[in-house]
Amino acid sequence: MVRTxxxxxxxxSELQVVVVSTPPDDEDVVLCIxxxxxxxxxxxxxxAEGTIWGLxxxxxxxxxxxxxDLTRRWPRAxxxxxxxxxxxxxxxxxxxxxxxxxxxxxxxxxxxxxxxLLDIPFGELASYGDIAHMIGQPNAIRAVGTAVGQNPxxxxxxxxxxxxxxGTLGGYHWGAAIKRAILTREGASIxxxxxxxx
Numbered sequence: 001m002v003r004t005x006x007x008x009x010x011x012x013s014e015l016q017v018v019v020v021s022t023p024p025d026d027e028d029v030v031l032c033i034x035x036x037x038x039x040x041x042x043x044x045x046x047x048a049e050g051t052i053w054g055l056x057x058x059x060x061x062x063x064x065x066x067x068x069d070l071t072r073r074w075p076r077a078x079x080x081x082x083x084x085x086x087x088x089x090x091x092x093x094x095x096x097x098x099x100x101x102x103x104x105x106x107x108x109x110x111x112x113x114x115x116x117l118l119d120i121p122f123g124e125l126a127s128y129g130d131i132a133h134m135i136g137q138p139n140a141i142r143a144v145g146t147a148v149g150q151n152p153x154x155x156x157x158x159x160x161x162x163x164x165x166x167g168t169l170g171g172y173h174w175g176a177a178i179k180r181a182i183l184t185r186e187g188a189s190i191x192x193x194x195x196x197x198x
Contacts, residue, residue, distance in 0.1 A: 033071070036086075056154055059177060167190065
């Protein structure tokens with residue numbers, strides 16, 4: 001985890017993310033979908049019965065592209081536009097306070113990586129190598145990077161807190177500007193942007 005003597009004091013996080021893995025697939029599931037405005041941009045959320053299944057950011061991607069990106073992950077589900085059903089969970093996320101349930105279903109390796117992301121403290125960073133060590137597979141750095149990029153519940157499962165070795169941002173499925181905005185909001189110490197030559 002990256003912390004320095006000069007890191008600003010971190011705001012406290014009282015968000016507790018509870019991971020569920022049911023139902024095991026999306027057959028005959030009705031999923032609610034909705035758009036929400038946040039301090040870091042518009043998000044599209046998908047979920048059912050108080051559990052968030054997917055969360056993505058519009059910005060570099062259009063809202064339509066984000067919806068497509070998320071809904072293709074559960075092709076057998078039926079989607080209903082119902083932001084009011086998702087609003088309580090999104091409110092918890094925005095306040096960074098309370099309990100939020102997320103559904104994480106993937107390969108055993110993916111789920112292990114996604115659960116490790118939940119162990120990165122609010123306002124701190126970890127490298128892909130750090131995550132590989134956390135899950136007991138120090139040589140799986142590339143596979144960790146792939147799994148991090150496939151996280152279905154961005155922000156709540158904090159893949160944005162993973163950077164390249166040395167603290168440079170690295171990629172982010174929803175765009176580098178969104179990643180930088182979330183980390184700034186959390187008070188994380190991130191490498192400054194390069195200053196273009198004059």
